[in-house]
Amino acid sequence: xxxxxxxxxxxxxxxxxxxxxxxxxxxxxxxxxxxxxxxxxxxxxxxxxxxxxxxxxxxxxxxxxxxxxxxxxxxxxxxxxxxxxxxxxxxxxxxxxxxxxxxxxxxxxxxxxxxxxxxxxxxxxxxxxxxxxxxxxxxxxxxxxxxxxxxxxxxxxxxxxxxxxxxxxxxxxxxxxxxxxxxxxxxxxxxxxxxxxxxxxxxxxxxxxxxxxxxxxxxxxxxxxxxxxxxxxxxxxxxxxxxxxxxxxxxxxxxxxxxxxxxxxxxxxxxxxxxxxxxxxxxxxxxxxxxxxxxxxxxxxxxxxxxxxxxxxxxxxxxxxxxxxxxxxxxxxxxxxxxxxxxxxxxxxxxxxxxxxxxxxxxxxxxxxxxxxxxxxxxxxxxxxxxxxxxxxxxxxxxxxxxxxxxxxxxxxxxxxxxxxxxxxxxxxxxxxxxxxxxxxxxxxxxxxxxxxxxxxxxxxxxxxxxxxxxxxxxxxxxxxxxxxxx
Amino acid sequence: xxxxxxxxxxxxxxxxxxxxxxxxxxxxxxxxxxxxxxxxxxxxxxxxxxxxxxxxxxxxxxxxxxxxxxxxxxxxxxxxxxxxxxxxxxxxxxxxxxxxxxxxxxxxxxxxxxxxxxxxxxxxxxxxxxxxxxxxxxxxxxxxxxxxxxxxxxxxxxxxxxxxxxxxxxxxxxxxxxxxxxxxxxxxxxxxxxxxxxxxxxxxxxxxxxxxxxxxxxxxxxxxxxxxxxxxxxxxxxxxxxxxxxxxxxxxxxxxxxxxxxxxxxxxxxxxxxxxxxxxxxxxxxxxxxxxxxxxxxxxxxxxxxxxxxxxxxxxxxxxxxxxxxxxxxxxxxxxxxxxxxxxxxxxxxxxxxxxxxxxxxxxxxxxxxxxxxxxxxxxxxxxxxxxxxxxxxxxxxxxxxxxxxxxxxxxxxxxxxxxxxxxxxxxxxxxxxxxxxxxxxxxxxxxxxxxxxxxxxxxxxxxxxxxxxxxxxxxxxxxxxxxxxxxxxxxx
Numbered sequence: 003x004x005x006x007x008x009x010x011x012x013x014x015x016x017x018x019x020x021x022x023x024x025x026x027x028x029x030x031x032x033x034x035x036x037x038x039x040x041x042x043x044x045x046x047x048x049x050x051x052x053x054x055x056x057x058x059x060x061x062x063x064x065x066x067x068x069x070x071x072x073x074x075x076x077x078x079x080x081x082x083x084x085x086x087x088x089x090x091x092x093x094x095x096x097x098x099x100x101x102x103x104x105x106x107x108x109x110x111x112x113x114x115x116x117x118x119x120x121x122x123x124x125x126x127x128x129x130x131x132x133x134x135x136x137x138x139x140x141x142x143x144x145x146x147x148x149x150x151x152x153x154x155x156x157x158x159x160x161x162x163x164x165x166x167x168x169x170x171x172x173x174x175x176x177x178x179x180x181x182x183x184x185x186x187x188x189x190x191x192x193x194x195x196x197x198x199x200x201x202x203x204x205x206x207x208x209x210x211x212x213x214x215x216x217x218x219x220x221x222x223x224x225x226x227x228x229x230x231x232x233x234x235x236x237x238x239x240x241x242x243x244x245x246x247x248x249x250x251x252x253x254x255x256x257x258x259x260x261x262x263x264x265x266x267x268x269x270x271x272x273x274x275x276x277x278x279x280x281x282x283x284x285x286x287x288x289x290x291x292x293x294x295x296x297x298x299x300x301x302x303x304x305x306x307x308x309x310x311x312x313x314x315x316x317x318x319x320x321x322x323x324x325x326x327x328x329x330x331x332x333x334x335x336x337x338x339x340x341x342x343x344x345x346x347x348x349x350x351x352x353x354x355x356x357x358x359x360x361x362x363x364x365x366x367x368x369x370x371x372x373x374x375x376x377x378x379x380x381x382x383x384x385x386x387x388x389x390x391x392x393x394x395x396x397x398x399x400x401x402x403x404x405x406x407x408x409x410x411x412x413x414x415x416x417x418x419x420x421x422x423x424x425x426x427x428x429x430x431x432x433x434x435x436x437x438x439x440x441x442x443x444x445x446x447x448x449x450x451x452x453x454x455x456x457x458x459x460x461x462x463x464x465x466x467x468x469x470x471x472x473x474x475x476x477x478x479x480x481x482x483x484x485x486x487x488x489x
Numbered sequence: 490x491x492x493x494x495x496x497x498x499x500x501x502x503x504x505x506x507x508x509x510x511x512x513x514x515x516x517x518x519x520x521x522x523x524x525x526x527x528x529x530x531x532x533x534x535x536x537x538x539x540x541x542x543x544x545x546x547x548x549x550x551x552x553x554x555x556x557x558x559x560x561x562x563x564x565x566x567x568x569x570x571x572x573x574x575x576x577x578x579x580x581x582x583x584x585x586x587x588x589x590x591x592x593x594x595x596x597x598x599x600x601x602x603x604x605x606x607x608x609x610x611x612x613x614x615x616x617x618x619x620x621x622x623x624x625x626x627x628x629x630x631x632x633x634x635x636x637x638x639x640x641x642x643x644x645x646x647x648x649x650x651x652x653x654x655x656x657x658x659x660x661x662x663x664x665x666x667x668x669x670x671x672x673x674x675x676x677x678x679x680x681x682x683x684x685x686x687x688x689x690x691x692x693x694x695x696x697x698x699x700x701x702x703x704x705x706x707x708x709x710x711x712x713x714x715x716x717x718x719x720x721x722x723x724x725x726x727x728x729x730x731x732x733x734x735x736x737x738x739x740x741x742x743x744x745x746x747x748x749x750x751x752x753x754x755x756x757x758x759x760x761x762x763x764x765x766x767x768x769x770x771x772x773x774x775x776x777x778x779x780x781x782x783x784x785x786x787x788x789x790x791x792x793x794x795x796x797x798x799x800x801x802x803x804x805x806x807x808x809x810x811x812x813x814x815x816x817x818x819x820x821x822x823x824x825x826x827x828x829x830x831x832x833x834x835x836x837x838x839x840x841x842x843x844x845x846x847x848x849x850x851x852x853x854x855x856x857x858x859x860x861x862x863x864x865x866x867x868x869x870x871x872x873x874x875x876x877x878x879x880x881x882x883x884x885x886x887x888x889x890x891x892x893x894x895x896x897x898x899x900x901x902x903x904x905x906x907x908x909x910x911x912x913x914x915x916x917x918x919x920x921x922x923x924x925x926x927x928x929x930x931x932x933x934x935x936x937x938x939x940x941x942x943x944x945x946x947x948x949x950x951x952x953x954x955x956x957x958x959x960x961x962x963x964x965x966x967x968x969x970x971x972x973x974x975x976x977x978x979x980x981x982x
Contacts, residue, residue: 325586
């Protein structure tokens with residue numbers, strides 16, 4: 003019998019629909035795989051065996067049908083799941099069980115997708131390596147001594163380790179695409195507002211975007227179409243039809259890209275990418291040209307300021323969003339022995355509950371928003387954001403999509419960048435501009451460098467998510483897939 | 490220095506910031522109820538408790554109400570504005586930031602005209618903006634209910650997220666000795682205007698309308714002085730007293746060569762003084778920035794025009810019109826307005842009562858009951874139609890004053906319309922001469938001494954016998970008729 007954990011979500015869905023296998027069998031296979039390998043990978047913070055099997059039984063009973071019914075999924079621990087622990091990988095929420103589901107989780111449940119559990123991440127989604135999880139890092143299935151990317155390292159590692167066929171991630175500055183790239187999986191950041199943030203524990207409200215993670219472009223598109231769409235509970239949600247990403251992925255598979263213009267960003271060229279990353283990227287470009295695409299060099303002069311602007315805007319919003327963790331209503335409360343004042347208890351709670359990167363960003367954000375510095379930092383960063391948006395808009399007048407490597411380097415060994423935050427921040431160099439603009443972007447595996455995966459990023463105009471899926475699927479057909487060594 | 494002397498030397502500048510809780514059915518950013526006095530924490534959800542992941546969605550009714558207030562205060566309505574986050578810590582503020590407006594308010598540049606001592610004053614409105622209320626903290630286990638000595642502090646989040654509108658005046662100079670009266674008149678006018686819009690019950694004593702009063706003094710020709718802010722003044726009288734006492738306090742300090750510090754002060758109901766609160770020297774840095782969880786507000790111009798067209802008659806104009814119709818004084822009209830009785834009396838008159846009759850019941854018996862129970866006059870239990878019917882029974886001679894009050898008691902208790910209550914309780918005036926004659930004769934027979942005095946010409950003694958008759962008829966007789974009949978029977982008329 004075929005190993006169910008090796009199949010794509012699309013094929014699992016069709017086998018379940020045709021009753022060739024049951025949803026319970028599929029779910030059990032993945033739960034068993036988690037039990038067998040997760041001690042080494044540590045992709046999961048919490049496994050909900052009972053909940054997943056219960057959802058699978060409903061599909062087998064015919065209560066729910068749909069394109070992904072019965073296909074299990076892993077959810078990043080920053081997304082609330084009713085009655086199932088949700089911690090954002092922080093000590094401050096240890097043991098917290100939300101009384102409600104995020105909108106995207108509701109949609110997974112309505113689609114009949116058993117939720118296997120909650121995946122590891124950098125605390126509050128702040129980081130690029132999953133080393134900042136309060137519960138220990140996730141290991142990259144390609145090399146257990148290396149990082150799986152961040153912040154959604156757990157979601158991508160779960161896919162690469164065949165613990166789940168699909169996963170939910172969130173992307174604030176690259177947290178879906180960057181782990182996708184370094185684990186050899188696919189990750190898409192939808193248009194901001196295309197997927198609901200309701201139930202997503204906020205890091206940076208104006209940037210956070212939930213999105214799909216899969217092992218193939220088609221799988222990712224299927225999940226995208228299940229989770230996306232207008233949500234009246236999220237004021238920033240876009241009330242418009244979801245682009246037909248599934249069809250776009252299917253068209254792309256045929257491999258015809260004639261007439262498609264791919265923009266290569268001039269300013270990304272000299273940014274110290276590893277030679278192996280650059281050569282994979284250029285080989286991929288050549289393959290896309292063979293499929294009929296045209297390469298056009300475009301200039302986005304303000305992209306060079308994206309990283310500093312991001313590291314002012316995101317921490318500023320985070321400093322405000324994380325103010326609610328005060329030990330009053332939920333989660334951790336430290337030092338409440340009756341001898342201390344409210345302020346002391348709150349201070350001790352935060353001292354004990356927040357990790358170093360979270361504290362660093364709260365302090366940066368508090369400073370950037372403070373009176374006297376607001377204009378110089380936050381205000382200036384918002385102006386840069388506007389200029390970056392204009393760069394994108396004028397680029398998209400000339401080309402259909404922009405392309406770049408997803409990350410400048412392949413998965414690095416643990417601890418090699420934690421001592422220098424700036425080196426860590428560089429991991430998101432190519433992904434951040436899209437978040438500031440709000441458009442969609444996807445990372446697709448495009449080759450190996452020193453035996454480790456390299457990601458190819460495709461960025462599209464807002465609400466043109468389908469466009470990037472078409473190019474991504476074409477590239478995937480051209481370069482083939484990459485399987486990590488046996489664990 | 491007396492108050493008058495102070496005002497010959499110093500010039501006061503006042504400014505008022507008024508918070509009004511909107512009477513929307515649901516909260517500002519979620520669908521939770523806003524009922525006053527509900528069991529603690531029964532009107533909450535993930536959004537207003539700020540659970541991780543919860544997001545706000547703006548209540549359109551709150552925006553509409555704010556625009557209506559802005560329009561009624563002659564403001565311009567912004568074509569595009571945003572909510573902002575005001576970051577500070579407060580144990581009963583779930584998000585630890587208040588969603589408010591900062592540099593982009595919804596309504597700007599308006600004014601309110603008030604009349605004091607026959608003279609009109611124009612108070613400039615700088616801005617009207619929208620924000621949310623906090624929860625409430627309750628300290629238990631101590632003797633005073635304050636945090637000192639308390640063993641536990643409990644938080645009720647029912648109020649957290651109820652929409653608030655803040656109305657900020659421009660600094661008002663040039664009022665001289667009348668500054669306290671004008672401040673009070675402004676708050677009263679503001680209350681009447683908002684009440685006429687029906688967007689809030691504007692009850693200062695319940696906190697649905699509260700006022701912060703800014704006061705400063707300067708010497709003529711010199712720059713404005715340092716201002717103090719007296720927080721949460723919660724009655725019209727207190728507004729007046731707070732301004733006056735702050736003028737006197739500041740003048741005392743300045744006369745001694747002292748300096749006024751910018752600070753928050755608290756008004757003391759018992760003494761009428763203000764007491765120092767938080768010093769503003771180390772001003773809180775609120776770290777305002779645009780609220781990223783909410784899309785900007787861009788009120789459609791046609792909608793604004795629609796709201797404007799639907800504005801009710803201005804309370805000042807309405808009062809002038811009705812005062813004329815009812816033939817009452819300005820002062821009487823003011824007390825009618827203060828009692829929230831304008832519309833009730835208007836409707837009672839429309840239902841057939843005379844202005845004097847309508848006013849008598851609403852401002853007398855019913856106002857007394859409303860005060861006793863601390864409820865709105867409209868909620869007292871009688872409708873304008875019932876009051877009109879009651880007055881008609883009096884006019885027709887079927888009820889006297891005393892009986893009418895008893896009937897009204899039954900109406901308020903929910904026993905039905907006045908005629909039904911009168912019938913059920915058997916309260917109609919006894920006009921049957923036979924029955925009255927019998928009662929009078931009985932009274933004469935039972936009190937031969939008094940009867941003899943009256944026959945001797947001491948008519949003043951008749952009162953005692955009238956009282957006796959009223960007693961036997963349980964107040965249902967017409968006292969005047971009883972007296973006439975009595976004198977007739979005794980042969981003295």
